[in-house]
Amino acid sequence: xxxxxxxxxxxxxxxxxxxxxxxASGYTFTSYYxxxxxxxxxxxxxxxxxxYPGNGGTYYxxxxxxxxTFTADTSSSTAYMLLxxxxxxxxxxxxxxxxxxxxLAYWGQGTLVTVSS
Amino acid sequence: xxxxxxxxxxxxxxxxxxxxxxCKASQNINKYLNWxxxxxxxxxKLLIYxxxxxxxxxxxxxxxxxSETDYTLxxxxxxxxxxxxxxxxxxxxRPNTFGAGTKLELx
Numbered sequence: 053x054x055x056x057x058x059x060x061x062x063x064x065x066x067x068x069x070x071x072x073x074x075x076a077s078g079y080t081f082t083s084y085y086x087x088x089x090x091x092x093x094x095x096x097x098x099x100x101x102x103x104y105p106g107n108g109g110t111y112y113x114x115x116x117x118x119x120x121t122f123t124a125d126t127s128s129s130t131a132y133m134l135l136x137x138x139x140x141x142x143x144x145x146x147x148x149x150x151x152x153x154x155x156l157a158y159w160g161q162g163t164l165v166t167v168s169s
Numbered sequence: 170x171x172x173x174x175x176x177x178x179x180x181x182x183x184x185x186x187x188x189x190x191x192c193k194a195s196q197n198i199n200k201y202l203n204w205x206x207x208x209x210x211x212x213x214k215l216l217i218y219x220x221x222x223x224x225x226x227x228x229x230x231x232x233x234x235x236s237e238t239d240y241t242l243x244x245x246x247x248x249x250x251x252x253x254x255x256x257x258x259x260x261x262x263r264p265n266t267f268g269a270g271t272k273l274e275l276x
Binding site: 096097098099101111113114147153154155156157159160161162 | 170203205212213214215218219222224256258260263264265266267268269270
């Protein structure tokens with residue numbers, strides 16, 4: 053079955069970077085987009101963008117250009133999101149997701165990023 | 170970007186009630202509208218895709234309708250396990266955008 057396993061919680065200082073991972077299993081990794089979504093605790097969802105592991109193509113929402121960078125390692129079926137120049141406003145849960153006949157039919161469990169000095 | 174206005178923000182209803190949640194898009198999204206359920210501490214779960222298609226495994230008490238700019242999620246008979254926050258998502262154009270969410274509680 054399709055599974056997306058995300059990396060553990062991160063505690064980072066302002067101005068630094070964190071790299072989150074999303075390991076896929078149960079399907080051909082290069083055949084489906086991986087999407088990333090942000091959710092601040094108790095708040096709504098923000099669509100960050102996506103990567104297509106088949107060719108490395110990416111799309112970023114304007115708000116996240118320069119903040120997020122997507123990569124994918126096809127040898128390990130793992131997608132990554134690098135978040136740079138962290139500020140407290142980046143403290144949030146970050147989810148990866150995949151299509152499955154419909155947009156975002158499958159979701160990872162989420163990774164909590166806390167930015168604090 | 171397309172703005173999604175979701176209403177109400179909070180909803181309190183009793184078991185067995187019919188519940189409706191609405192999303193209004195700032196422009197025609199041609200039925201490219203999904204609904205998600207998120208329970209506390211969990212990832213969102215897809216309920217309905219492309220306005221009115223029930224995702225596999227989702228109970229038939231959930232249904233969706235709408236067209237152009239106005240869309241509705243209906244729970245025909247509220248169950249205790251439906252307590253959650255519900256989000257709509259338009260995927261007509263990039264960037265895809267979510268509604269702000271509706272928190273559904275039991276009365």
